[in-house]
Amino acid sequence: xxxxxxSLAARxxxxxxxxxxPLTGVAMLAMLIGxxxxxxxxxxxxxxxxxxYIHVPSATIGMYGSIGVVFVASAxxxxxxxxxxxxxxxxxxxxxxLFTALTLLTGAIxxxxxxxxxxxWDARLTSTLVLFLIYCGYLLIRQIADPHDEQTARxxxxxxxxGALDIPLINMSVRWWNTLHPQPIVxxxxxDEALPTEMLIVLLVGTVAISxxxxxxxxxxxxxxxxxxxxxxxxxxxxxxxxx
Amino acid sequence: xxxTMAVFRKDLRLAWRDRSAWxxxxxFAAITVLTYSFAFDLATQxxxxxxxxxxxxxFLFAGILANGQSFQREAEQGTLDAMLLSPVSxxxxxxxxxxxxxxxxxxxEVAVLLLATILFGxxxxxxxxxxxxxxxxxxxxxxxxxxxxxxxxxxxxxxLLPVLALPLLVPMLIAAVRATGASLGDPVGTAPWMxxxxxxxxxxxxxxxxxxxxxxxx
Numbered sequence: 001x002x003x004x005x006x007s008l009a010a011r012x013x014x015x016x017x018x019x020x021x022p023l024t025g026v027a028m029l030a031m032l033i034g035x036x037x038x039x040x041x042x043x044x045x046x047x048x049x050x051x052x053y054i055h056v057p058s059a060t061i062g063m064y065g066s067i068g069v070v071f072v073a074s075a076x077x078x079x080x081x082x083x084x085x086x087x088x089x090x091x092x093x094x095x096x097x098l099f100t101a102l103t104l105l106t107g108a109i110x111x112x113x114x115x116x117x118x119x120x121w122d123a124r125l126t127s128t129l130v131l132f133l134i135y136c137g138y139l140l141i142r143q144i145a146d147p148h149d150e151q152t153a154r155x156x157x158x159x160x161x162x163g164a165l166d167i168p169l170i171n172m173s174v175r176w177w178n179t180l181h182p183q184p185i186v187x188x189x190x191x192d193e194a195l196p197t198e199m200l201i202v203l204l205v206g207t208v209a210i211s212x213x214x215x216x217x218x219x220x221x222x223x224x225x226x227x228x229x230x231x232x233x234x235x236x237x238x239x240x241x242x243x244x
Numbered sequence: 245x246x247x248t249m250a251v252f253r254k255d256l257r258l259a260w261r262d263r264s265a266w267x268x269x270x271x272f273a274a275i276t277v278l279t280y281s282f283a284f285d286l287a288t289q290x291x292x293x294x295x296x297x298x299x300x301x302x303f304l305f306a307g308i309l310a311n312g313q314s315f316q317r318e319a320e321q322g323t324l325d326a327m328l329l330s331p332v333s334x335x336x337x338x339x340x341x342x343x344x345x346x347x348x349x350x351x352x353e354v355a356v357l358l359l360a361t362i363l364f365g366x367x368x369x370x371x372x373x374x375x376x377x378x379x380x381x382x383x384x385x386x387x388x389x390x391x392x393x394x395x396x397x398x399x400x401x402x403x404l405l406p407v408l409a410l411p412l413l414v415p416m417l418i419a420a421v422r423a424t425g426a427s428l429g430d431p432v433g434t435a436p437w438m439x440x441x442x443x444x445x446x447x448x449x450x451x452x453x454x455x456x457x458x459x460x461x462x
Contacts, residue, residue: 078458133411141394144404151462155394158455159408162387165451166412173415173440177422 020216027209034202048113053202055106057210062099063128065214066092067135071164074157083229086153089160091221093138095214100132123175130170134163148232247332251340259344262317269310270352274359276302281363291364296424299368300417302356303377304384304410307349311388312405314341328460338389338456342449345385353377372427376441380420383445384413390452393459416444 035053042049073089076082107125108118119125138160145152195203259266280286280298291298318324327337357368357377388409423437 130411130414137408137411140404140407145394151459152394154461155459158459159391161455162390162412162451165447166415169415169440169444169447173418176437176440177418 016219020212020219024209024212024216027205027212031202031206031209034205038198039202040196040198045114048110051106051110052199053206054210055103055110056203057207058099058106059103059128061207061211062214063096063103063131065211066096066099066218067131067164069218070096070135070138070160074160074164077153077157078161081150083148083150083153084226086157087225087229088218088222089157090142090147090225092218093135093142093160094221095217097132097135097139098217099210099214100128100135104128104132121178123171123178126174126178127167127171130174131163131167134166135160138163148229247336248339248343251327251332251337252343255340255344256347258317259348265313266310266348266352269306269348270355272309273302273306273352273356276305277356277359277363286364291366292428292430293425295360295364295366295428296421296430299356299360299424300380300420303349303353303381304413304417305406306352306356307345307381307384308388308406308409310348310352311345311385311392312402314345314389314392316392324460325462328462334457334460335453337460338453342382342386342389342452345389346381349381349385350378353381366428370427373424376420376423376427376438379438379441379445380416380423383416383441383448384409386445386448386452387412390448390456390459393456415440419444 031053035050039050039053041047069092070089073085073092076085077089104125111120112118138156141152141156141159145155277298280302284294284298286294286298315324318327328334354369357373360366361368388405391405391409394404419437419440423441426437
């Protein structure tokens with residue numbers, strides 16, 4: 001049973017380049033059409049509210065999803081001592097930073113007309129920014145040090161795990177810190193009122209589209225890293241043979 | 245325990261023999277306080293609202309500067325490898341290092357507090373503030389000592405450590421500044437800052453002791 005499932009999963013993974021890109025393309029197109037044309041105009045916020053269909057999936061799937069992958073892969077690097085997991089962690093970290101930046105950017109564009117400012121020192125915004133800085137630091141470690149050094153990989157994995165475990169403390173401290181400041185604008189939480197069905201459907205399409213895009217990008221980055229690792233290994237083998 | 249104390253004694257002796265590292269951190273802290281005084285005109289204004297922030301940024305910058313060198317000499321001379329080969333648990337090496345750094349930084353911080361007391365005419369060496377400084381220092385030193393193990397492997401390490409450490413230290417910085425403000429009589433709200441400081445210190449010291457063996461594994 002498990003062997004059958006494994007071979008099925010392997011066959012499905014073998015089809016990734018034939019399935020993921022066209023599916024992502026169709027879903028992204030559907031999301032754009034849905035967001036720009038199909039979804040109704042929001043009464044209070046106007047056209048800019050259409051950013052929600054990319055902002056919310058970017059934050060939930062793109063940011064938190066990728067960071068979850070980084071966390072799990074980093075734990076596996078420390079546990080299994082397998083550099084293949086390091087390739088997954090690096091790939092997911094790049095995608096995570098990209099979508100965190102996208103979340104902050106679309107949030108700022110959305111915030112300007114609705115709140116009156118691009119940036120507010122709101123608890124959620126501030127902790128997202130700190131998270132962004134932590135994962136930029138992670139990528140910086142990888143950029144500065146030798147990418148094939150196992151010790152650097154372990155160091156980066158430890159850093160990623162500390163970063164992920166720090167998130168609850170950052171959230172708490174920033175929320176307490178924020179309560180001391182005057183609140184210039186009222187942030188309307190999304191879940192406060194139920195979304196109309198049409199908006200919900202478009203949001204769902206957006207979530208599927210971003211999920212596919214994130215999966216595609218992570219797989220692409222991971223396999224690039226794996227290929228780089230193999231080339232590095234082959235080159236080291238050639239060097240050894242020439243030396244002997 | 246005796247292993248930890250042996251490493252601690254060794255590191256303290258080394259720190260004492262090579263005082264220049266800690267003296268430069270102390271000098272840096274003093275210069276930072278003076279720079280803040282000129283930049284924010286602290287001498288002529290009511291300093292109390294700004295003082296906690298000035299003190300803690302000074303502590304953090306001086307601490308990261310000093311802790312960044314924790315493993316540098318060890319890595320250069322190969323003594324870290326020798327220590328890892330010796331029958332001492334890596335955790336003992338880590339705890340010994342952290343204790344040395346805490347002792348060194350507490351000395352620097354007391355000096356800064358004395359300097360600030362003289363410069364700004366505010367009594368700072370109270371029992372409450374000493375406790376806050378002690379717990380906060382354990383919290384951030386545990387983290388920066390762990391992160392300093394990137395050692396000599398990376399180029400541009402001097403820039404890298406603050407960039408890596410400061411975002412992670414955001415909760416500790418906020419809590420320490422607020423708790424210090426509270427001890428100086430500022431209205432800082434009712435949030436349990438001291439609890440957050442203690443939780444952070446426990447989290448970083450336990451996490452550091454657990455993760456250090458994985459980082460230094462050869």
